Amino acid sequence: MILEKKNVSKFLAGVLSVAMLAGCSNAQPSGGEQTDGGETAANDTPLVVGYSPFNQKFSPFFSETAYDQDVYAMTQIGLFNSDRVGAPVLNGIKGETRNYNGTDYTYYGPADIEIKENSDGTVDYNITLREDIKFSDGEAMTIDDVIFSMYVLCDPSYDGSSSLFSAPIEGMDAYRSDMASLISLLFDAGRDNTNFDFWDEATQTDFWTKYDAATKGLAEDIVAYCVDNGYNEDGDIQGAAGNWGFEIEDNTIEAFQAALEAAYGSDVAGMIGTEAASKTVEDLFPGLEDYTLNMITVSDPVTSISGIKKTGDYSMTVHTTKVDATAIYQLGVSIAPLHYYGETAKYDYDNNKFGFDKGDLSHVRSVTTQPMGAGPYKFIKFENKIVNFEANDTYYLGAPKTKFINFQEVNDADKLNGVVTGTIDITDPSFSTDAANAIKEANGNDDIVGDVITTNTVDNLGYGYLGIDADIVNINGEKGSEASKNLRKGLATVFALYRELTVASYYGLDRASVINYPISNTSWAAPQPTDADYKVAFSTDVDGNDIYTSDMDDAAKEEAALKAALGYFEAAGFTVTDGKLTAAPDGFKGTGANSVIEYEAWIPADGSGDHPSFMLLTEASKSFAKIGVNLIVKDLSNSSELWTALEANQVPVWCAAWGATVDPDMYQIYFSGDATNAPGGSNYMYGIDDAELNSLILDARASIDQAYRKTAYKACLDIIVDWATEIPVYQRQNAIIFSTQRVNMDTVTPDITTFYGWMSEIEKIELN
Amino acid sequence: MRKFIIKRLLLSLVILFFVAFIIYALMRCLPTSYIETIARQKSMQPGSKSFDEWMAQLSATYGMDKGIIAGFIAWLGRALTGDFGDSWFYVVPVVDKFNSVVWLSFIMGLIAFILELIIAIPLGIVAATKQYSKADYAISVFALAGISLPTFFFASLLKLVFCVKLGWFDLFGLIGRNYEQLSPTGKFLDKAHHLVLPIVTLVVISVGSLMRYTRTNMLEVLNADYIRTARAKGLDERKVIYHHAFRNTLIPLVTMIGGSLPGLFSGALITETLYSIPGIGFTSYNAMVAGDIPFSMFYLVFMAILTLLGNLISDILYAVVDPRVRIA
Structure with a gap:
């Protein structure tokens, strides 16, 4: 067979021309497909919103992801709403007018809440509900629905994401703890207990036999491990126990058992989980769940929360035992319908029955996937990756103008093109430089607002940071000493130098900004650059002088930063010769094989360097090498390793981001605990332990005066920056894009902010 | 035959x-289990129980506190x-979600x-019978191109050309925005309309290998002695190819078809993800990545059953189609 060249070249030419034509074509895509099946009336066309995947937990009580929450939020109303800066609107029935950015806006809510501080330090929240609100199935809303919703959130078996139970409401602790697990009751009663009202003697004896067998097995397991690995001689139980952190008097297994029992008590799972060398709960205490999951109501069960009082068909009072600025946010519950989520037959306020059996939320859970409430839209179904909503004509702020709304699951990569081609109308793509450029190209006018796409940007509720664990990076174990702080400040100064470079390259400076205090710019407590005492983080040397001048180029800045860092290291006790570190002070544990200071920096960048702070760490590492500090950048392919290691205090330096809450309360992260209060849940990460900071945090929490709190929080932020355990890096923006062609932009919520999104006035939105 | 089937079923x-x-x-050995993620999230809430307490409670609820063997038996x-x-x-x-x-x-x-099948088999036969001709080269190139294209690349290309530039199809999704307002016929056609591009993607990617397989087998058969005999006998060329040669080519083809039964149920993960089709591929991927043991176990065991069944059917069909093969 002879290939005829002429024919082949003609063929190739043909293919190439077709390819070029395909590329050149720029026919305007038609919006939406009109398939067989008839016309749809203009106002029946659904508005389609592109979303990330849903978990189908569409319950106001049990949802977990932000997207699921948006779905139920379409069907529910909260007890009160927030305004554009996140402050609660407490006079919702008549409405409150507040100014934002030069315009007066009026905010409404279903209720009025009056906060009354009493002379004895307690606070009353008097709630009055509107009397004309109906749920979407026609039933009227009364205060019973509010009380029901609150009791669900306070139930001992509630495991969702609300923390209403942590608000200092009178009677909350008694209500939640009267149902205790069998194991804790048995343990508290003791081995010699003779009161068999709640269990029989056989159960008690059986339990203690099993418990003793478990502690014995555990003690033997630990000793065997120590002996097998050569740490202790055979029979040296005391030594083995000592190695494990238990000091015991007698060299017997029984003494070791007693020490374990004293340390852990009824927390068998925790004891075995933490201390065992090779055995598991299954091995040592089979059937433990019969004791831990068996909830028993103790004598005189508490059937109601004394601080929640109904005062009328449409009014109630919540009484807290102390002033807590964050309590008002916890009280903003979604008002879920009693007759749908609970059982009306089981509601009798005067007899302490609140719509369900205490401890049994199965009826509430059974409707998790089908939310219903008094919100602007009714949930119809979730099918084929689309949530269908229909307008609720009885919505108290007016019947929504758009009859149908669909929430459609979309890949992030398709969000932008989806709006351009007409498959979706509104969505939230991740706002990178590429996305911004694509939007500008689609608009054709080099702007993110144009004839095809209108973009709204808001600050993200949270910020990115670089963390240093004070429990590891310190001198002589004294994490709060001046020397330790100087050590960390030395490191922080070099890190802080590269923040702008990294933010500019990853996000672009019009989509993210460098921040100087560890707090999101969205918070009212965030210091503003226009404030008198606003300082750029880590820009001064050990004597307090500024290290940068405005005429420095990059090389000069690096030199200045390194010089300042060396100054800090010297003040911390290191020896500096010829611009390099040559010796460390006594008691310093961070010396590496080839450098005076050596630390690992962990970054959860999927192993490919895809993280805003990756460039920061690599550049800092190069600079550090010049002065004898070895910063090892560790890129984790599995980001969950970071969290596990942080819990174990194994990470000296790391990069991550915080999601913020509406209230700037700093307890969770920075409060290290005192005689009466437990440390905040995330305090272990930075290891900050400052008495003055603790008392400032408690004071700020206990006041409702925003001006006072702002001053207190500024002082807190100064202390936190002084500890140099957190280098605030970036505050990025989120974007919402609308299709200018299909959505009537005049009807979209004006002045969208982080706290007042486009869905806040969704009843007004219309399609063109 | 019956003994063979029973023995195979027991095996x-x-x-x-x-x-x-x-x-x-393997699922139990995943580095971060589903309940660890949940326990961590929940322990970070203010005022909540500690991580260890949540782990203990969730382990018991989800049955992960037993060892691997005990858990498996349960x-x-x-x-x-x-x-x-x-x-x-x-x-x-x-089972509901899967269904x-x-x-x-x-x-x-x-x-x-x-x-x-409709495209690959005739093309394969043509390529084999007209070996080294223009048709053969064209078909082979087309097949190779199809095999070499990665799914995500080809799908993105189709979306760019047909959705963004030409606007003939929706960019993603199974149903359009007006689906609810359509009549039942309209709904069916809407879904069909949205499935055109995903199916084209699937076909183009896999047609190549089937075509080449057919071509290779056909060539082998065409070089056999009995084909030469048939031609020597003076039979019509068409009868030689379609009656004699094709039947023998069919033997390995039929067995291959029988063995691709599990493939029909496994879904096409990448295609489904790119076109946002709510199929089993995407659903099972998300479940497995999250460490959802019940779903993954059910799905993977179901696939294992289908694979074994597919193999069995292949073997039986082989015996049925080829009279030379007798099952012991």
Whole structure:
């Protein structure tokens, strides 16, 4: 067979021309497909919103992801709403007018809440509900629905994401703890207990036999491990126990058992989980769940929360035992319908029955996937990756103008093109430089607002940071000493130098900004650059002088930063010769094989360097090498390793981001605990332990005066920056894009902010 | 034949048991388990219990506190009664979730498969009978191009050309925005309209290999002695190819078709993700990545059953189609 060249070249030419034509074509895509099946009336066309995947937990009580929450939020109303800066609107029935950015806006809510501080330090929240609100199935809303919703959130078996139970409401602790697990009751009663009202003697004896067998097995397991690995001689139980952190008097297994029992008590799972060398709960205490999951109501069960009082068909009072600025946010519950989520037959306020059996939320859970409430839209179904909503004509702020709304699951990569081609109308793509450029190209006018796409940007509720664990990076174990702080400040100064470079390259400076205090710019407590005492983080040397001048180029800045860092290291006790570190002070544990200071920096960048702070760490590492500090950048392919290691205090330096809450309360992260209060849940990460900071945090929490709190929080932020355990890096923006062609932009919520999104006035939105 | 089938079925049960055990053990050994993620999230809430307490409570609820073997036996016990549990990731019972997504993938796979057969087999025969001609080269190039294109690349290309530039199809999704307002026929056509691009993607990617397989087998058969005899006998060329040669080519083809039964149910993960089709591929991927053990166990064991069944059907069909083969 002879290939005829002429024919082949003609063929190739043909293919190439077709390819070029395909590329050149720029026919305007038609919006939406009109398939067989008839016309749809203009106002029946659904508005389609592109979303990330849903978990189908569409319950106001049990949802977990932000997207699921948006779905139920379409069907529910909260007890009160927030305004554009996140402050609660407490006079919702008549409405409150507040100014934002030069315009007066009026905010409404279903209720009025009056906060009354009493002379004895307690606070009353008097709630009055509107009397004309109906749920979407026609039933009227009364205060019973509010009380029901609150009791669900306070139930001992509630495991969702609300923390209403942590608000200092009178009677909350008694209500939640009267149902205790069998194991804790048995343990508290003791081995010699003779009161068999709640269990029989056989159960008690059986339990203690099993418990003793478990502690014995555990003690033997630990000793065997120590002996097998050569740490202790055979029979040296005391030594083995000592190695494990238990000091015991007698060299017997029984003494070791007693020490374990004293340390852990009824927390068998925790004891075995933490201390065992090779055995598991299954091995040592089979059937433990019969004791831990068996909830028993103790004598005189508490059937109601004394601080929640109904005062009328449409009014109630919540009484807290102390002033807590964050309590008002916890009280903003979604008002879920009693007759749908609970059982009306089981509601009798005067007899302490609140719509369900205490401890049994199965009826509430059974409707998790089908939310219903008094919100602007009714949930119809979730099918084929689309949530269908229909307008609720009885919505108290007016019947929504758009009859149908669909929430459609979309890949992030398709969000932008989806709006351009007409498959979706509104969505939230991740706002990178590429996305911004694509939007500008689609608009054709080099702007993110144009004839095809209108973009709204808001600050993200949270910020990115670089963390240093004070429990590891310190001198002589004294994490709060001046020397330790100087050590960390030395490191922080070099890190802080590269923040702008990294933010500019990853996000672009019009989509993210460098921040100087560890707090999101969205918070009212965030210091503003226009404030008198606003300082750029880590820009001064050990004597307090500024290290940068405005005429420095990059090389000069690096030199200045390194010089300042060396100054800090010297003040911390290191020896500096010829611009390099040559010796460390006594008691310093961070010396590496080839450098005076050596630390690992962990970054959860999927192993490919895809993280805003990756460039920061690599550049800092190069600079550090010049002065004898070895910063090892560790890129984790599995980001969950970071969290596990942080819990174990194994990470000296790391990069991550915080999601913020509406209230700037700093307890969770920075409060290290005192005689009466437990440390905040995330305090272990930075290891900050400052008495003055603790008392400032408690004071700020206990006041409702925003001006006072702002001053207190500024002082807190100064202390936190002084500890140099957190280098605030970036505050990025989120974007919402609308299709200018299909959505009537005049009807979209004006002045969208982080706290007042486009869905806040969704009843007004219309399609063109 | 009957003894053969029974022996194979019994053997399959044993294999299935071990496969299920291996899958379960692997899922349990995942570095971050589903409940660890949940416990961590919940322990970070203000005022909540500690991480260890949440782990202990969730371990007991989800049955992860037992060892691997005990856990597996527990799962097996429930599975044999038909109770596969609730999916941890999707909240609803595993079987319900599976049922709601698998039929779409199956239909997509079936249509794609039939189209592949219709296109690949005739093309393969033509390429073999006209070896080294222009037609042969053109078909081979087309086949190779199809095999070499990565799914995500080809799908993105199709979307760019047909959705963004030409606007003929929606960019993604199974149904359009006006779906609810359409009549039943309209709804059916809407879905069909949205499935065109995904099926085209699937067909183009896999048609190449089937075509080349057909061509190779056909060539082998055409070089056999009995074909030369048939030609020597003076038979019409068409009868030689379509009556004699094709039948022999069919033998390996039919067995291959029998063995691709599990493939119809496994869904096409990448295609489904790119076109946002709610099929089993995407659903099972998300479940497995999250460490959802009940769903993953059910799905993977189901696939194992289908694979074993597919192999058995292949073997039986081989005996049926080829009279030279007798099953001992």
